[in-house]
Amino acid sequence: xxxxxxxxxxxxxxxxxxxxxxxxxxxxxxxxxxxxxxxxxxxxxxxxxxxxxxxxxxxxxxxxxxxxxxxxxxxxxxxxxxxxxxxxxxxxxxxxxxxxxxxxxxxxxxxxxxxxxxxxxxxxxxxxxxxxxxxxxxxxxxxxxxxxxxxxxxxxxxxxxxxxxxxxxxxxxxxxxxxxxxxxxxxxxxxxxxxxxxxxxxxxxxxxxxxxxxxxxxxxxxxxxxxxxxxxxxxxxxxxxx
Numbered sequence: 001x002x003x004x005x006x007x008x009x010x011x012x013x014x015x016x017x018x019x020x021x022x023x024x025x026x027x028x029x030x031x032x033x034x035x036x037x038x039x040x041x042x043x044x045x046x047x048x049x050x051x052x053x054x055x056x057x058x059x060x061x062x063x064x065x066x067x068x069x070x071x072x073x074x075x076x077x078x079x080x081x082x083x084x085x086x087x088x089x090x091x092x093x094x095x096x097x098x099x100x101x102x103x104x105x106x107x108x109x110x111x112x113x114x115x116x117x118x119x120x121x122x123x124x125x126x127x128x129x130x131x132x133x134x135x136x137x138x139x140x141x142x143x144x145x146x147x148x149x150x151x152x153x154x155x156x157x158x159x160x161x162x163x164x165x166x167x168x169x170x171x172x173x174x175x176x177x178x179x180x181x182x183x184x185x186x187x188x189x190x191x192x193x194x195x196x197x198x199x200x201x202x203x204x205x206x207x208x209x210x211x212x213x214x215x216x217x218x219x220x221x222x223x224x225x226x227x228x229x230x231x232x233x234x235x236x237x238x239x240x241x242x
Contacts, residue, residue, distance in 0.1 A: 084166030
C-alpha cells in the first residue's frame with residue numbers, strides 16, 4: 001500500500017465586480033478531501049447553494065476504500081440537489097438556485113475527482129499542467145456534437161452550464177479515478193480563475209514557486225486582470241511517505 005502526505009492551501013476572493021462572494025471551499029487534508037463550489041442565483045441564492053454543498057461535504061466520513069466513500073458523496077449531494085430544488089420552488093420567479101462543484105478525494109495511491117458544472121480540476125505533474133475535468137457547458141456539448149470551434153464561438157450561449165447542483169431534477173456528477181504520483185499537485189478552482197488566467201500562465205507559476213506562494217500569485221494575477229467574478233483556488237500536493 002502506498003501512502004502520501006498531503007499539503008494544501010485554499011483561498012477565496014470576492015473579486016472586483018461582485019457584491020457577494022458566492023464561492024465556497026473545503027480544505028480538509030486530514031480527510032484527504034477538497035471541494036470548491038461556485039454558487040449561482042440572484043441576491044444570496046448562490047451563496048446559499050454553495051454553502052449547502054460545503055456544509056454537506058464537511059460532515060463526510062471517508063471509508064478505507066474509495067467506492068463506499070463515493071457512494072456517500074452521491075447520497076449527500078442528492079439531498080443537497082433536492083433541497084435546492086425545493087427552495088427554488090418556494091420562490092415566485094422560478095429562479096434556479098444552484099452551484100457548480102468539484103471534489104477531490106484521495107485514498108492510498110489513488111484519488112477520485114467528481115464534478116458538476118464548470119469548476120475545474122487540474123493536475124500538475126513533472127512541470128506540465130493538464131485540465132483533467134471537462135466543463136459542463138454548451139461549448140463542450142456542441143463540440144462533442146460535431147460543431148466547429150468557429151461555429152461554437154459565434155453561439156451566444158456557449159458558456160451556459162449544462163449541469164449543476166440544483167440545476168436539474170436528477171443529480172448529475174462526472175467522476176474519474178487517477179493514480180497519484182510523488183509530488184503531484186492538484187488545483188481545484190472556480191471559473192473566476194480561468195476567466196482571467198490561462199492554463200499556460202498557471203503552469204508557469206507552479207513551475208517556479210511553492211503551492212503556498214503560487215496560490216497568492218494566482219489570486220493577485222486574476223485581480224490585476226479585473227477579476228469580474230469571485231475567485232476560489234485550492235492547491236494540494238502529494239508527497240510520498242517512505
